[in-house]
Amino acid sequence: MPRDYYEVLGVDKSADADAIKKAYRNMAKKYHPDVSTEPKDVAEAKFKEISEAYEVLSDPEKRKLYDQYGFDGVKQQFGQDGFTWDDFTRADDISDIFGDIFSDIFGGGRRNRSRSSSQxxxxxxxxxxxxxxxxxxxxxxxxxxxxxxxxQACKGTGGKDGNVSTCKTCGGQGQVQSVSRTPFGNMISVKDCPDCRGTGKSYAEKCPHCRxxxxxxxxxxxxxxxxxxxxxxxxxxxxxxxxxxxxxxxxxxxxxxxxxxEDKTFDRDGSNLWTGIVTTYPKLVLGGEESVKTLEGENAVLTIPPGTQVGTVLRIQGKGLPRLNSSLRGDLLVRVTIEVPKKVSEEERDLLRRLDDTAGSRPKKKSSIRKKLDDIIS
Ligand SMILES: [Zn+2]
Ligand SMILES: [Zn+2]
The missing domain is CATH 2.60.260.20 (Urease metallochaperone UreE, N-terminal domain)
Incomplete structure (x- = not known):
């Protein structure tokens, strides 16, 4: 259901013909797709909406029908799909502003196709x-x-064995014109020829291969x-x-x-790849090496420097993805974590207790959360 035509043009129900024309001209200046700052499809839809409203309200007969019966009263003035540019008879009222408003901006409708249009x-x-x-x-x-x-059978013509002749309905133009009388004179509207669907050619017998x-x-x-x-x-x-x-x-x-x-092992970040490995606490503390599987399935050596923190990202150069149109490769970024065992042997328990008793294993700094708490308390 379209919006109320008076509302669309922003005029009063009692507005006279001059006021309606003025309102339409002002809105056309704003919404014509050639001048509008809106995206083209938005402007086109808006321009069509105001033109439909103007088509009805500028015509005393149509306006009377609309006033009495609403959209139902004017529906029959337009085709099955509602208002189209073929129904617009008032282009002259703004042609002094825009010239031929149907120049080429509207798909279908008034666009003049060349003879037997190819697509x-x-x-x-x-x-x-x-x-x-x-x-x-x-x-x-x-x-x-x-x-x-x-x-191939009809060489694309659609006629059996390629036998086609010029469409008699449109004389090969691909379009037909119909003239209708309006209170403002004869209106010519142009449509695709219904018999040849715009091709300009007809055939006595359909090609059986392509129907x-x-x-x-x-x-x-x-x-x-x-x-x-x-x-x-x-x-x-x-x-x-x-x-x-x-x-x-x-x-x-x-x-x-x-x-x-998506890959189970690797995440992509441009030309870099991300992966992770699990190593041991002693290797993080003392430094060491781990073997990391690359995307091509090789084992690359990852060097863990002494004193590496859990979650540190280490880089293996040139083992990422190739850059597009380049011989360079990105890097493999490896996040290092450890797994804390849930069960340990008696011997391990002993070693860990002894390790914990030595001062070197204790954190020297307070954690930042703890420090904040201390600040609040003191
Ligand atoms: Zn065919
Ligand atoms: Zn035709």
Whole structure:
């Protein structure tokens, strides 16, 4: 249900024709997509809304119907989909401001297509899931992509054996005009030809292979190199592998969207990788080495410096991911933790007690929370 037309134009129910025209012109200056600061689709919708309101309120007959019966009263003035630019008869009222307001900004409707319009095919999207290891090594992906291609049997014309003639309804124009009488003179509206659907060609017999559409579906096998270092969400364009065009229009493209699966062991951070290892308390205190599995499955040596704290992140250079279009590699960042055993042997218990009794194992500094508490108390 559209908004109340008076409300849309911001005028009173008793406003006269001049006031309505003035209100519309002012709003058109604000919302015409060529001048509006709003996003284009918002401006277009808004401009269409005010134009619909103006179309009704500027016409004494329509306005009377609207006043009496509301939207139901004017519904029949417009087509099934409601108000479209074909229904707009008042373009002259603002043409002094904007010139031809239908220049090219509105999809469909008034746009003048060239003779037997050709259309580009739709582009397609293919979602491809790869692993982190594929990011490391690159991947040769082979995709089976169903898409439409020009029908070979009829050479894309839709007529049996390619036999087509010029559409008699539109004389090959692809469009038909209809003239309607309005209180303001004859209005010409232009629509896609219903018989040839805008192609300008007709056929006596449909091509049986494509049922007259000129396109058939085919699964294409596409080999695609996924580059090393590819990022999650990246789109790779494969030219011309979308749907076939219509009437000799170019094919659309295929967009392969890469999704990198989460890895159990490694987290990605740009070209760096994060992982973790569990080491022992003595190694953190005294220093030592641990073996860390890299993404390629090799064992790398991690050097733990003496006095390393739990949670410290150590770096193994050049064992991260490759950067896109570069021979450089990021680093492997290793967070070091220890596991506190729940059970210990008698001997271990002894050793730990003796260790705890020595002064060196005691924290010298108070923890920051403790220190704050002391501050509050004193
Ligand atoms: Zn065909
Ligand atoms: Zn036609």
């Amino acid at each position: 580009a095919g739709e582009s397609l999207r293919y979602d491809l899931e790869i692993t982190l290891k594929d990011v490391l090594e690159g991947k040769k992906a082979s995709l089976d992509v169903p898409h439409t291609v020009s029908c 007259g559409t000129g396109r058939t579906t085919k699964e294409s096998h596409i080999n695609l190199n996924i580059p090393k270092g590819v990022e999650d969400g990246m789109k790779l364009r494969v030219s011309g592998e979308g749907n076939a065009g219509i009437n000799g229009g170019p094919s659309g493209d295929l967009f392969v969207v890469v999704h990198v699966k």
